[in-house]
Amino acid sequence: MKQDEQIRLVRQLIHQLDTGTNLDAGVVLRNPANAYTCRDRAAQEWETFFQKQPQMVGMSGDLPENGSFLTREDWGVKILATRDKHGKFRAFLNGCRHRGVQVESAERGKRTRFMCPFHAWTYSSEGELVAIPKADHFGNIDKSCHGLIELPAVEKYGVLLVHPDPGGEIDAERLLEGLGPDFDSWGFQDYSYVGSDVYDMPLNWKLAIDTFGETYHFSSLHKNTLFPIFHGNVQCFDHWERNHRMILCMRDIDEMRERPESEWNVREGGFPVYYLFPNVVFNVGRHSITVVRVYPDPQTPGRSVSQVSFYYDPNELGNPTLAGTPQQFFETFASIIRDEDYAAASLSQKSAESGLQDWFLFGRNEPTLHHYHNTYRRELGLPPLEAMPS
Ligand code: FES
Ligand SMILES: [Fe+2]
Numbered sequence: 001m002k003q004d005e006q007i008r009l010v011r012q013l014i015h016q017l018d019t020g021t022n023l024d025a026g027v028v029l030r031n032p033a034n035a036y037t038c039r040d041r042a043a044q045e046w047e048t049f050f051q052k053q054p055q056m057v058g059m060s061g062d063l064p065e066n067g068s069f070l071t072r073e074d075w076g077v078k079i080l081a082t083r084d085k086h087g088k089f090r091a092f093l094n095g096c097r098h099r100g101v102q103v104e105s106a107e108r109g110k111r112t113r114f115m116c117p118f119h120a121w122t123y124s125s126e127g128e129l130v131a132i133p134k135a136d137h138f139g140n141i142d143k144s145c146h147g148l149i150e151l152p153a154v155e156k157y158g159v160l161l162v163h164p165d166p167g168g169e170i171d172a173e174r175l176l177e178g179l180g181p182d183f184d185s186w187g188f189q190d191y192s193y194v195g196s197d198v199y200d201m202p203l204n205w206k207l208a209i210d211t212f213g214e215t216y217h218f219s220s221l222h223k224n225t226l227f228p229i230f231h232g233n234v235q236c237f238d239h240w241e242r243n244h245r246m247i248l249c250m251r252d253i254d255e256m257r258e259r260p261e262s263e264w265n266v267r268e269g270g271f272p273v274y275y276l277f278p279n280v281v282f283n284v285g286r287h288s289i290t291v292v293r294v295y296p297d298p299q300t301p302g303r304s305v306s307q308v309s310f311y312y313d314p315n316e317l318g319n320p321t322l323a324g325t326p327q328q329f330f331e332t333f334a335s336i337i338r339d340e341d342y343a344a345a346s347l348s349q350k351s352a353e354s355g356l357q358d359w360f361l362f363g364r365n366e367p368t369l370h371h372y373h374n375t376y377r378r379e380l381g382l383p384p385l386e387a388m389p390s
Contacts, residue, residue, distance in 0.1 A: 028361055063160070156172035176243070192313075205279065214366040244368060
């Protein structure tokens with residue numbers, strides 16, 4: 001991010017701190033609680049957002065070298081992603097062309113040959129069918145027509161995108177609008193994968209996303225965890241057509257502001273949080289990225305699965321001044337996001353499911369949630385959320 005943009009954002013945070021203000025969307029919106037419980041809505045979301053649109057499956061660091069592979073099955077389609085012998089990111093249906101058994105069951109690793117466990121048909125990182133055991137007994141088929149089914153795949157700004165439809169198109173610039181230049185400037189394509197975690201929780205996927213969308217709750221819900229290191233109820237917000245960016249306010253800003261603006265670092269005094277519509281949140285620390293991909297359960301609106309992946313700046317991986325080991329970092333992240341945010345939001349889910357509470361409210365100081373839910377509604381052909389009469 002250019003230094004003048006970093007200065008603009010840090011100045012905005014300092015202004016809010018000094019004037020005791022936060023962002024002001026001007027209105028309070030109300031969101032029907034059945035957005036989190038309705039089965040028909042869940043089916044519509046599944047089809048619109050997860051079956052027909054490109055999906056973010058990881059970062060470049062998930063496929064660190066030629067021959068690396070990654071498997072995913074977050075939206076019902078089993079994916080095998082590879083970095084082929086030329087370094088190109090490829091994606092395939094993880095299904096053998098003989099009778100459909102998945103050819104790779106590990107989540108990640110390095111392998112240039114994928115042998116189906118059923119009858120040992122074997123494929124390359126490029127998806128080619130390279131071996132059929134006892135081919136003379138099996139019968140004559142053209143191997144060149146029986147490679148793995150390839151899906152459109154694009155790697156851009158350090159993000160791996162796959163389209164679930166073999167005939168689909170990926171417009172990476174549009175999908176990553178607003179995020180790409182920042183990711184590029186920070187070299188996210190070089191960040192190293194460190195580990196992952198999974199939170200399977202009794203809350204709608206949008207309630208999980210919502211918890212990342214404001215800092216109004218820091219002084220209460222995160223009183224003993226985040227609040228000692230963040231100023232709550234202070235943040236920047238910029239949005240594009242579907243995506244947006246927040247800058248949360250670290251308490252390190254109190255010391256950083258005393259230094260010349262030319263030395264300001266938005267990742268030291270602030271904490272950028274990027275939303276990739278509809279289901280991915282990037283939490284950007286000073287030397288790390290924590291990516292949360294949230295998936296619905298299309299049969300159960302009150303359940304979601306968050307896939308959490310951690311990446312470190314490769315230049316800082318061995319830095320002894322970094323606090324704790326990756327494992328300690330994962331445990332801390334889970335103790336806050338899973339055990340505080342998601343635990344609280346699962347109580348919202350219960351209220352929504354009671355049928356007794358018609359609306360949830362998004363305050364003037366929660367503009368991120370206004371933008372997220374109105375974008376979501378627009379994509380589903382729904383009218384914008386109603387404002388509360390003032
Ligand atoms: S199903 Fe894969 S080799 Fe038979
Ligand atoms: Fe939170």
